[in-house]
Amino acid sequence: xxxxxxxxxxxxxxxxxxxxxxxxxxxxxxxxxxxxxxxxxxxxxxxxxxxxxxxxxxxxxxxxxxxxxxxxxxxxxxxxxxxxxxxxxxxxxxxxxxxxxxxxxxxxxxxxxxxxxxxxx
Amino acid sequence: xxxxxxxxxxxxxxxxxxxxxxxxxxxxxxxxxxxxxxxxxxxxxxxxxxxxxxxxxxxxxxxxxxxxxxxxxxxxxxxxxxxxxxxxxxxxxxxxxxxxxxxxxxxxxxx
Numbered sequence: 001x002x003x004x005x006x007x008x009x010x011x012x013x014x015x016x017x018x019x020x021x022x023x024x025x026x027x028x029x030x031x032x033x034x035x036x037x038x039x040x041x042x043x044x045x046x047x048x049x050x051x052x053x054x055x056x057x058x059x060x061x062x063x064x065x066x067x068x069x070x071x072x073x074x075x076x077x078x079x080x081x082x083x084x085x086x087x088x089x090x091x092x093x094x095x096x097x098x099x100x101x102x103x104x105x106x107x108x109x110x111x112x113x114x115x116x117x118x119x120x121x
Numbered sequence: 122x123x124x125x126x127x128x129x130x131x132x133x134x135x136x137x138x139x140x141x142x143x144x145x146x147x148x149x150x151x152x153x154x155x156x157x158x159x160x161x162x163x164x165x166x167x168x169x170x171x172x173x174x175x176x177x178x179x180x181x182x183x184x185x186x187x188x189x190x191x192x193x194x195x196x197x198x199x200x201x202x203x204x205x206x207x208x209x210x211x212x213x214x215x216x217x218x219x220x221x222x223x224x225x226x227x228x229x230x231x232x
Contacts, residue, residue: 035221037167044123045159045167045210047221061220095166105214105221107157109178111166 002027004096004112011118017084020115022096029077030054033099035108036070036081038092046092050099051079086119093117124149125211125224132230133201141227143194143211149222151192154214158187158196161208161226170209171196198229206231 007021022034036048049060051070058070069082079096094115097108126144133139143156150156156174159167169178171187174194186197194213198205211224 037223044226045212045223047212047223049220059220062218097167105154107155107169107172107212108159108167109169109172111168114166 002098002110004098004110006094006096006112006115009116009118011120012086014087014119014121016086016119017082018086018117019080019082020094020096020117022079022081022112024053024077024079024098027098029072030074033102033106034070034072034079035097035099036068037095037097037108039095039114040089040092043092048081048094052102053079083117086117088119091117091119123225124215124218124222125213127209127211127224127227129225130228130230132232133198134232135201135203137201138197138199139201139229140198141196141209141211141229143196143213143224145192145194145213145215147192148217149192149213149215150189150194152216154216156187156189156194157212158185159210159212161210163207167210201231203231205229 003025005023030053033050035050051058053072072079096112098110099106100109158171160170161167174189175187184200209227215222
């Protein structure tokens with residue numbers, strides 16, 4: 001069974017950065033895009049962007065451009081999402097999710113367990 | 122405000138049929154992009170329910186079905202069960218935003 005295991009909860013101060021990891025297993029990591037989606041407390045899902053583990057190519061949602069960086073380390077089958085200049089409204093659960101097709105309107109078939117990032121002074 | 126519009130809540134009695142709508146525009150659903158649906162139980166990650174408008178992963182029972190027409194899509198659940206009580210989200214692609222978009226989510230209550 002495909003697994004995406006994320007790093008643990010983080011507490012950050014406003015203005016800081018956070019880096020969340022997503023370790024993939026039981027499939028060929030470089031064959032599937034990884035997307036990042038976040039969910040603020042009591043709110044809906046918000047798409048942040050994707051990374052191609054094979055090429056390292058990325059595409060970010062307009063809202064996060066300039067603040068988010070997605071990277072990967074193929075030697076350990078892990079994707080990363082780095083969000084900088086954190087604000088209180090960045091407090092959310094951050095999910096990584098696998099994209100089985102890589103097309104524009106593709107879906108997410110497996111999700112990580114989520115990482116709670118709390119931004120508070 | 123979400124690009125895709127869903128009703129905040131729907132409800133139904135056990136055994137009944139409910140539908141959840143997902144309304145978009147000419148830059149997403151109306152442009153022909155696929156619609157997908159997810160179920161989210163409290164405190165857990167979303168789970169894929171329907172992909173490509175009307176396809177179910179093998180582990181999803183056929184009580185769940187999806188459809189799409191024009192600028193809208195719908196999720197139908199028949200034979201409602203207590204364990205169906207959850208939040209449901211639609212997702213598609215928006216060409217104006219050049220990215221994936223989600224609906225605001227619908228909370229299903231089983232009476």
